[in-house]
Amino acid sequence: MSIETTPSSAPDPEWERLVAGYQNSPDKTPAAPLPAAVDLMGDTPLTPAWTKTRSGWKNRAALGRINTTRGFRKWLRRQGTEHGHAAQIYRGAARVTVWVRGVEGVEVAKAKHEARRAHKEYRQAQWANGKRLMPGSVKDKLAREMDKAAEDSERAMNKYRKARKDARTLQSLRAAAAITPLAAIESAGLYVGGGPGGIIAAGLTLTGLALIGRRTTTGELWSDRDAKIGDGDRMTETMLNRVYRDAKVIGSDDVLKLTTPCTLTADGKAWQVVFQLPSGIPAKKALGSREGIANGFGVSVQQVHQTRGDREDTIHLRVSLKLPFSSKPTRGPLLEAERANLWKPIRMGVNLRGEEVVTSWVERSGLFGGEPGSGKSAAANDLLLAAALDPTVRMYLADGKAGADITPFEPIATMYDTDGDPEKLLEILQHMWDVEIKERRALAKEHGSRKLTEAMAVVDPRVCLAVLLVDEWSSYGAAADQRTRQEMERLLRLIVQQGRALGIITLAATQKPDSDSVPTGIRDILSIRWAMRCLTPQASDTILGQGYAAAGHNAQDILKSQRGVGIYMDGEGAEPELVRGDYYDDEEVAVILERAYRLRQEAGTLPLGPLDRLRAADTDGSILADLLDLYDAGVEMLPASRVLEGLAEAGHTVTADRLAALVPRTDDEKRRQDIDGSRVSVYPLTAVRRAVLDRYGITA
Structure with missing residues (x-):
């Protein structure tokens, strides 16, 4: 067996790696820079930058006056x-x-009691020894007991005197310790400041006594347990934990983990904080406890605004110092805008933080709902007025309640219905399905795309957006027969589904948000939701979606004084938020629409009016259009001779027979009338309009 060894002169890589960190030779490599200190709160400074600005100081000063x-x-x-x-x-x-009396008083009382007991025993022994008729041995025994009792009594009395002396000494020392600082403060105050100084010193003395007595006999303190934002107190971590415990969001032993400190917002109108809930507590439990949380802060429910963070345990809390959106709305931005581009995001209003809420409506649709007077129509105007200022946008408007909300838009609307007529709405929907959708699908195919985009609109003027508004669908459904209602519902669903990618924006508005107002199959595919004030949580959920009211987004909490305010959900996954739409009164709407009419006139995109459609129909239509022009405002009939002259001046060669064929009259209308003292044949305006409607289906 042989053992392989490494020669001593050969390097051992494994050994070199192990001892590399223990070498004493100087390191030739440059030292790496130390890592920067980690900021646990990111880039957010502990003191917000706005507090150092002029407006920050002004806002804090105003808030300070109120809180004072x-x-x-x-x-x-x-x-x-x-x-x-x-x-x-x-x-x-x-x-x-x-404290000055101390516990020595107990020792003195004890010694005094012992002295009294010993003296009583001595007196009893002395009385027993004073009896005359007793044997000598008994007499001697009683005498010894008396002497012992006398010694015990003397000893107890000495102990009592000593305890009383020691107690007086200690009490004198404590009294001196208590009085000396007070005397020194008073003397110094009088010496330095005279009478005012004495008053200040007395105030300091009373302050010291108040601090000593700040706890009640039961041990309670005046602390954050009593503090409320509604009373002018500042938000603190102690207050936050107390409020969420009292609201039963967290347990009595649980503690909230603050991600950011409790700070005022930049405008000084609210307190805000971000915190994490204890483990096992879902965010929806906090979102559904607004009433209890508002009670703990001493504010109204409308002043408490919570949103879910990026994580399930994170809550963004904002508590407004005043009722939000209770002031007069600011001037709408469209009043200053020369024109708009609906391909770009448009402003829909402002949120609680005063930030603009902008939404892109391209490939989107919306549902606005709320009880009458909640500002629903004003909110819808934010989209309609922006669309009006874009001269390329076609507008199709229908108002089921036959009101005057869309009447100002009639001159620029491609098709409209302000009478609540189901047949007219069906005509609008049929036109959009048969004409608009068909043309747009052909345009998309021509550009080799599945949808229409802004890039196509730049190079092809035929590519444009269209807005369809259906206000109060339930009114149309109630006035229509079953066949018409089913057909309207079928067409509207197709337009919403297929028109989204073809540049058609559908907006439905309703006062009573339920399945009758907007069919469920249509409501579910409307992506943008705006719930104005509702009467019930169920109505709020009908607009926003099931479960949102229980999660803290309940439009029933919106007050009547907060008109134009609603819970806005842009459909892009963001948490719903309270938003006030921009408001434009009738005069401002007229100013904007006058500008919109001028823009469309210059761009050549004004829709064809009844007379334009008549002239485009055929020769007879052109004659009838010029004939209608002859009737000035307030004129209900014209002599036949004046009609023929007017048509001749307009370039039409029309005989009396041809005119009679174009405008059929009843027997009563054929009767001669007295005009300027002569009885002549006349053509009533009603007869001309009836002829146009019967022949061309155009209401002139």
Whole structure:
């Protein structure tokens, strides 16, 4: 057997690796730079940068003034309780007195009791020894007992005197220890500041006594257990834990882990913090306990806003100092915009933090719902007005409640219905399915794509977006027969499903969000949701989706004073948030739509009106269009001679017989009428309009 060995002169790689860290020779390699200190809170400074700005100081000063007033009122209320300063000073003085007396009083009382007992025993022994008729031996025994009792009594009395002397000495020392600082402070105050100095010194003395007596007889303190944001107190970690314990979100022994400190927002209008829940507690438990949490903070439910973080155990909390969105809305940005581009994200309003909420509506659809007067129509206007300022967008509008919300849009709408007529809505939907969808599908195929995009619109003016608004579907359904209702529902579902990729944006709005208002099959494919104030949590869930009300997103909590405010969900996976839509009054809407009409006129994208469609139909249609132009406002009939002259001036050679064939009249309409003192044949405006409707299906 042979053993292989490594020559001593040959290097051993394994050995060199093991001893490499123990060599004493200087290292020739440059030292690597030390790693930077890890910032556990990321780039977020402990003191927000905005606090050092001018606006930050201004906001904090304003908040300080408010909290000073609230704090003074709270201090006044406190004085009538056992936590008042007078009660604290009294308890402090009583505790100082007890401390001065000390526990020696017990020893003195004990020695005094022992002295009294010994003296009583001595007196009893002395009385027994004073009896005359007794044997000598008994007499001697009683005398010895009397002498012993006398010695015990003297000893107990000496012990009592010593205990009393020691107690007086210690009490004098403690009294000196208690009084000397007070006397020194008072003397120094009087010496340095005279009368004012004495008053300040007395205040310091009372403050010291109040600190000693700050605990009640049961050991309670005036602390954050009583603090509430609604009373002007600042948010602290202690307050946060107390509130979530009282709301039964966490257990009595659980503690919240703060990810960020409790700080004021940049505008000074709210407290905010991010924290993690204890293990095993889901975020939805905190989101569903808004009432209890609001009670703990001393604010209304509307002032508490919680959102789920990136993790299930993380909560972003914001507590507003005032009711949010209770002030007058600011001027809408579309008033200053010359034009808009609906291919780009548009602003829908502002959230609680005052940030703009922008949404891209390309390949999207939406459902806006809420009770009457909640601001639903104003919210829908944010999209419609932006679409109006984009001259390439085609608009199809239908209002089932026959209101005046979309009336101002009529001059620029491709098709519209403001009468709540199911047949008109069916006509609009049929046109979109037969014409719009067909043309757009052909355009996408021509560009070799499955959908229409902004890049195509840049090079091909035929590529554009279209907006379809159906307001109050339930009204249309109630007024239509079953066949018409089923056909409308079928077409609307097809338009939403297939029009999404073809540049058609569908928006449904309803006052009563249920399966009758917007069919379930259609509602489920509308991606963007905006729930205005609702009467029940179920109505809120109908708009946002099942379970959102229980998770803290309940539109029933929105107050009536918060018009135009709703829970907004953009459909991109983000947590719903409270948003107030931009508001435009009737005059502002008129200004914007006037600009929109001018833009479309310049771009040549104005929709064809009834007269334009008549002229485009045929020669007879052109004659009828020019005939309608002859009737000035308020004129209900024209003499036949004036009609023929007007048509001749417009370039039409029309005989009386041909005119009579174009505009059939009833027997009553053929009767001559007195005009300027002569009885002449006339053509009523109603007869002309009836002829246009019967022949071309156009309402003039």
